[in-house]
Amino acid sequence: MRFSGVSAIVFGCMVLVGCTSTGAGVDEILAKPSLETTSSIVKPGNVVPPGEIGTAASSEAQPEEMTALAPSAPIPDAMVPMARMPETRTPAAEPVALVVPSKPPARTFERGQVYRHRFRDAKPINFGRVSPRSLAVHGVDVSRWQGEIDWAKLRSQGANFVYIKATDGGDHLDPMFRKNWRQAGEAGLRRGAYHFFYWCRVASEQADWFIRNVPKVPGALPPVIDVEWNGESRCKQRLPRKKVLEKMQVFMDRLERHYGQRPIIYTAPDFYRDNLKGEFRDYPFWLRSVAAHPSKVYPGREWVFWQYSGSGLSHGVDGRIDLNAFHGTEDQWHRWVAANAR
Structure with a gap:
């Protein structure tokens, strides 16, 4: 049978589609919730359905990604080549009158009201x-497991940051x-x-994924x-x-490079002991320590945030929520935000 030019193109497209099809059903292609949780959150029995966001496939590594961690892996993350911009020649500048540019206005941030925390704890x-109660500025961290949140009410209960x-x-x-x-x-x-962070995924891919989904907005706190x-x-x-x-580096x-802010490192005692003790001295830390003060669990480590409870209770959110405190006074909080927020 002879094919016309158009028919040949259509037939070629059908072949390509057939070759790339995995045979997966629609339910397998649609986004699936991650099985990952932080060490401080226990998954509730009745999970609130996902909100308005759908994603690609699960982030768990596929078999071919797992093999990248084998000893025979040819290229570690730290050696992933960066794209190089093509060289361009700058044309000769025309002589112009010397003008002293005006000094740009300094960035200012609204200090905002700091609410005294009124949180309770299911496991005090x-x-x-x-005690973290002696610290002036408290906040929370959340994920899908907190479901629908009344943010205005949660803030009035003492969540000054999230x-x-x-x-x-x-x-x-x-x-x-x-x-x-x-x-x-x-x-x-x-x-x-x-x-x-997933230890079975390439670090540069994870960074690109975060950058793709987290916007650069004025006043945002440093990424974590x-x-x-x-x-x-499963990894x-x-x-x-x-x-x-x-991989972390x-x-x-x-x-x-993307956000212009030095990231904060959040970690837990066992991981810190195995990997981070004495490392990254020039990075800010957010430490989980729910049974003792961070100075006892992480001796010698300076920190910015302390996650002191994974069983907090508050108006504005159903179930438990992580509670955190800033290491400093209210005035130090405002100055830290002014220096570190975008």
């Missing part, structure tokens, strides 16, 4: 004289991120986004890389310390 801890889960790995977006991001901003909270061992992950591999540090460098 007696921290003694170093870190919102944005991404996992290289292809999962928290289905509540955009809604939480928008509504938290409308309610006047200082907001930032965090990324749950959440690094911890997670027993619920069970624990990398050597050297490899962990390399690749991710953080990309975010710092």
